[in-house]
Amino acid sequence: MAKQLFEWDYSSYPGAKKYPKLFEPVQIGNLLIPNRIKYAATEDNFNDHTGFITDADVAYIRRRAEGVVGGLCFMQGVYMDEARKGQGYVGQAACWDDKYIPGLKKIADAIHAEKAVAGFQLMDCGRVGAVEVPSGHGPSTVPQRLRIFKPMYEMTKEEIKEMVQQHVDATKRGIEAGFDIIEISGIVGYHISNFISSYTNRRTDEYGGDIRGRMKAVVEIIQGVKEVCGPDIPVGIRLCAEELLDDVRGNTPEESMESYKIAEEAGADYISVTAGWQESIVPVISRDVPMGSWVHLAKRAKEHVNIPVQMAYRLFLPELPEKAITAGELDIWEICRSMIADPLMPKKVLEDRQEEIRHCVACNLCLARLFRDAPMTCYINPVCAHEHDENFFPKPVEEDDEKEIIIVGAGPAGLECAYVAAQRGHEVHVYDKREEVGGTILEASKAPYGDEELMTCINYQKTMCKKYGVEFHLGTEVTDELIQDEMPDSVVLATGPLYPEIRGTVGEGAKIVNVLDVLGGTAEVGDNVVVWGNRKPGIGCALLLANQGKKVTIVGKEKTAGFDVNPSFKWRYMIYLRQNRVMAYNDCDIEEVKEGEVIVKTYDGYRFPLKCNTVVISERGANEGLKAVVQGEGIELFVIGDALVPRNMSSAVHDGYRIGLRI
Template structure:
C-alpha cells in the first residue's frame, strides 16, 4: 500500500458502479475543451488530453459531453464531440481505448445543451420559449411533442453508440441549464402537457431518456446522470431543493446506477465554483442526496484538496470525489495524492480562465498549467523536459510569478538558476493580493489566499530542481559583473504609477503594496487611483480591513479614466465584484481624471453614467475627501540598472507590459522552454 493510500483510505478504496468496479473513488468529471473538430469528430489533441487524465490515476475518466442531434441544437461548444451518427463510433472507441490504458473505467457523457446550445444556429430549443438572462445565448424556441420524442430517441441512439465504442459507463448530463435541466426546472418549463406541470411531469423527459437507455443497453453497462441538487434560481422561481431532490429520486427509480449532484446554473446570480466560495461549501447538498437514494453519489465543485472528500466519504456524505478544474490544472493529481506528494500538485486557483475561454469559443487553457492542450507535444514538457545539451548559468531578476515559472522550467532542464528579488518575499502581485485583511492567522475566509497555493508549489519545484533564491537583493551592474551569467531574465514586474499631478508626493499618498502588507495605515476617507482588476482587489481588501477594524462611516472611492472598472477581470468574477463594491457603497468614479491631491482630498473630473437610463452626469473640479490616497494604476517597472550587460537577455511578465496572471506565467513557461 502506497503512502497516500494509507493516508486517504476512503478515497482509494474501490467502488462498484453497476456491474463494474472502479479502482478508486476519484472521477474525472466531464469537461468541454473545444479541442475537437467543429464537425464533431474526435481530434488527436483531445485524445492526448484524455490520455494524460487516464494516466493520472482516476478510477473513472469521463469524456466531454457529446451532442446527440444532427441539427446541432444540442451543440453548445465549437469543438464539442458528436454522437448523432455511427460515423463517430471509431473516434469514440479510440478515446475509450486510451482511457482503458490507464486502468480506468471509461465513461461517455451524453449532452444536449438546450437553451445554451445551438452554437451555430440563430436559436436554441427547450420545453418553453423563455427569455435568456445571458446575452451570449440565442433566443429559445419551444419544442413540439414530436420534437421532444425525437430528442429522447436521439439520446437512446447515442447511448447505443457509446456502448458499441466500448464504454463501461454512460452518463447523461442534466445540469447548469442544459436541456434536461430545462425540462425539470419551473423556471424554464411552463408546459401544460405530459412534459410539464408538477415535478413528476417536468421530470418525464429525463425519466423516458433514462428508461429508454436502460432498455437499449441492458444491465451490463452502467448508467449515471448529473442532476442539480439546488438550482440557485430562487429569484426567478426555479425549483426548490425539495423538488430537485425529487427529480433525483425519479432518476434512481428509472434505472440510474449513480447520481452526480451539482449546484447552480449558468444563469444563477449566486457564486458556485469561484474562489469566493470556501472549499467543501456544497457538501450538504451531496449529503441530502445521499440520504434520499441508495445508489452512489458523486460531487465536484470546490473540492480541491483530498482531506475534504476523504472526511466526507468517511462520514457517509459522499461516495465519489469528482473533479474537473483541479485536474485541468494537474491531470496527475490522483497519482500524486496516492504517493503522498501533495506538494507537487499544480493547484487550481479557481481563476475560471478555462471557462472564460469556452465562452469565447476558444480552446481551453489553464493559468497555472501552460501545457494544457499540448500534452501530446514533447516540447511543451507535460511528461517532463529533457535536459539541455549545454548547461547555462541563468540569473532571474524578480521573483514574481513570471520569474518563478521561468526559473522552475529552466532548472528542470538542468540549468544553474538563481533568482534575485529586491523585496523580502516571492510571488509578486499574487503575494500582495493573497494578504488577508482580517489577519494572516484569521480563520475568516479570504478567497485570494488561494494564490499562495501556486506560489508555494512553484517554490517547492524550484527548490527540488536546485534553484537558488537571494531575497532583499536587487540585480545590479556590479552583481552581473561578479556572477557573469550566460543569460539574464528580467522579470521585475509592475509598480504603482505616481501620477504627474501636484500633491502626488504628499505623505498620505501611498502604494497599494504598502496597504496590502499593513505598512501604510488607512484613514476613514480613502481614494484609490485606478480601476483595473488590481484596484478592485485592493478595494475589496480595504472594505474587509474596515470591517475588521469596525470603522463606521468610512468613505471609499475609486477614480479611473475607464468607462467601466475591472475591464481585465474574468467575466465569472467581475459582476460579483461590482456587486460587492456597490453593497459596500464604494464610489466608482468613471471617466475620471485626478488633477491634484491636497490635504483635504483629490480634486478630479469624472462622469457618471446611469445604469438604466444611460444618462451622463459630468462633474468638474470636484474634491473627493481623502486622508489616504492609494496608488494602484500599475505600470511596467523600468528599474534596469544592468549597465552594459551584453549576454543573452529576455524580458517577461509585466515589465514588458502590464497584463493578466496567465500572460505572466505563459511568458515564463515559454522562455523556460527555450533554454
C-alpha cells in the first residue's frame, strides 16, 4: 500500500470543490501525494557561494511549501562535483560532501513543517555550468552559442562513471537530510540533456550514437539512484519533450519520446515534461506565448509512458491544469514562476481566494538575474528574496501612530502603497483624476504580444485595497486647495510621469500625440509615425501601430532600444521590431518637427530627415506637481513610481510596497 506522509482533508475547502482534480491524491511510486500540485525546483542564487544553504533559502522554500498545501515542494537542484563544473549558478546549493547535509536538512525540515512532501533535485548544469571555473564538462566539445557560457570539454568514460557515482552519492546525502522524493534534472541544456541531445552528444562510443546510446549515462544514473532509494522513495526525471533545437540539429520529438520510454524502462517513477533549451531560438515561457500552449506535449508524453506526467510552462491559471488532468493529458500541475510571484498561489486556489493571487506576468526577470549572478527577485512580488527578513512584511502600527494618508494616483505604485499602508492600520484615501484605477497600465496593457497580462497586477491590487478598506476618490483631481483642506498626515505622490515637450523646433502643421492616447485608441495617427522614446512604452506603442499597418520608426535617447526591459524578455521585442520592420534610431533625439518630416540628430551631431506625419511622445520625465504645496504645509511627503523617476511597472510596485511598509 502506498505511503502518505501527512494527512490532508480538503473536503471543507471551496477550492477543492471548484477544482476537484487538482486536490485529488496521486500516487508516485509507493508514495501517495495528497494533491496534484508541485512547486518545481527553481534556482534562486540565495545560497553561500561555496554551496551551503542560507537562512534566506530556507525561508524562501518554507513559504512555497506552505503554498502547495500538502503537495510536492522541491528545493533547487544541487550540484554534485567538487570541481564545480556542474555548478550553474553562483548561489546554487552543493551536495558533493557530507558537510552539506545539515544545511539540506534545514530545507527538508522547513518543507515538512508545512506538511508538504520534500523533493530533492540533482542538477549538474553541464553546458550552462562551470560558473566559477574556466571550463565545463559535457559528452562532446561543442562550442557555445551564447557567449555567457563557458567552453565545454569532452568527458572521458572514467569521468562519466564518476558523474554517475556523484548522482548516487548525492542521493544518499539527500535521503539522509530527510527528503522524500528524488528528481534528476535533464532539461534546458543541463548535463543530462547534453547527453541525450544529438546536438551536444557527438560521441562515437557506447555513450553516443542513437538515442539508446545517448541515454546510456542517464539510464545508469536512474538505476544507480533507484538502488539507493529503494521502494519507498520515488525517483523522477525532468526531460525535454521538444528541445526546439532544429536549427542546430537537436533531437526530433520522436527521439524525445523515446527518451521518455527509456527513462520509464530504467525505473523512473514520473516524468516532468519540459520544452526548449536556454539556447533555443523559439520562445517558450515569455508573455507572448499564450497560456496553455504546451499542454499538447504533456498529452504526447501520456501517450508514450505509463507513469505520472507533470508539467509547468505557462499553466498560470488553475483552470488549465484542472482541464488537462480531467482530460487525461496531465497528472500533476507543476508551478514555478507563478509561485515566485505569489508563493501561496495554490493555497489561495484551495481557499477560493483566486482574486487575491498576485499573478506572474511572465517577464522572466527572475531568470535573467540568475544568469547575471544576482539573487533572484520578482518583477511584481517585492517580498521575493526577503522572506527571511521580518521587516519586509507589514506590521500593524500602534494606535497612536495611525495616520490619515492621501495617495495621489491609482496606478501600480499608488495602489500597492495604499493596501500595504491600510493593512498596517492607516486610513488611506486614493485619489485619481480618472474614473478607473490602473494608471498608465490601463493603456500599457493594450500593447500587443501578451501585455494584457499586466492588468492582473492591477486587479490584484484592487482586491487588496478593497480587502483592507482603502477609500477611493476617483474622478477627482488633487489640487493645492484639496491638500490644504484635507491636511492629511502624509501624502504619497504616485501621479505617474510627465510627458515632456519636444525640445527642438516644432513647425506649423506638425502632428504630435501622446503615447497613452495612441495606446488607448483615442488619438488619430497617420501612416508614417515616429515614436519618440525607445524604452518599453515606446516599443509597445510602436508594435501596436506597426500591427495596424503603419510605417513606424523609433527615435530615442537610450543607447539601445528596450534598455529598461530585462534581457530574458528583450530579445523577444527585438525580434518583433524586426519582423514588423520597425527601425530604431538609438542614442538620438528629435531636433525638429515639420509637416511631413522630422529631423533626427544623433548623439555625435549628425542630422537626417525622416518622413513622418505623426510624432508620438513616449519619453517621460519625473512629476514634481503638488510637491511644493505638500512640503509647504509641513506634511510628510513620499514620491514613488514614475513620478519619482520614470521606470517600469516593477519599480512602481516595489516603490509602493516599501513606502507602504515605512509610512
